[in-house]
Amino acid sequence: MPEFLDLHSRTTKVLRALADEAMRANGLHYGQHHLLAALWRQDGRTPGEVAAKLHVTTPTVVKMADRMTTSGLLVRRRDDRDNRLVRLWLTDAGRALQEPVETARRDLEQQVTADLTEAELACLMDALAKVARTAEGLLGSGS
């Protein structure tokens, strides 16, 4: 019955699969792009800062950073002034991915929206933004 929810989750699945495919071509996993993007914009952030930026929880970022440290995309270093803080720094390998990955992501965006007219796309973005805002307002109020 819930048409919108079902359609949205179906879209989510296929978009995720496509993004996964595109990122894998660059040696990345699905979610790692987002973490990298946060560091491309500003290097040396803490896990907590990144998590807030990505709208995910801190443990998610910590685990992702673990794997990406292992695979050599970034390094951990504790803050000099506040020893509780850990700062994530890009390696050259991590920085080198920015251009190809952003290109791939723009290509994907363009491909999946290719069948929409300007007006349709504008309406889609607008409506989706409204839904997101509404849902964010609802979250937590129901408990």
Next chain:
Amino acid sequence: MPEFLDLHSRTTKVLRALADEAMRANGLHYGQHHLLAALWRQDGRTPGEVAAKLHVTTPTVVKMADRMTTSGLLVRRRDDRDNRLVRLWLTDAGRALQEPVETARRDLEQQVTADLTEAELACLMDALAKVARTAEGLLGSGS
């Protein structure tokens, strides 16, 4: 840069969180509703059939069925005629959830789309369906 993809994934996160919250109120986890829905429509399906219906892979259904068997929502039974097949059957507990869960789901749908006009919702559904179709066509062709 990819506005639509970012907006869509943001919507996904918050919708998922809301759905999770709503299902937890019925003692379910996020994905279990979909499996139950498939069985409400037709009981006694095999894991592979359910997986196809939900557009997920077989291991996903098998693992989910494991947990739901443990929690008493359904039972496994091998097919009489083809001993390779396993069929999933609802228990009374599983059947009893249909009405409250479907109501909760309809409520959620209504709530998140409450701020949209009829026209906006129609446009959203239409555009999203187009994107889904386009993306499904793209999937696999890029490998």
Next chain:
DNA sequence: GCCTAATCATTAGCCGTCAATCGATTCCGG
């Protein structure tokens, strides 16, 4: 100046998802 409270990362454990592999069973060609 010390002790408590707040802050931050990490760990542990769960769920949902996938790809890849294994094992068992049925089906079909000869």
Next chain:
DNA sequence: CCGGAATCGATTGACGGCTAATGATTAGGC
């Protein structure tokens, strides 16, 4: 009737996400 091929469920291991608990360190109140 028999053996290989196809089919299908189960298993394994990985990733992304969450909540809750743990541990270390800084900051603040008295």
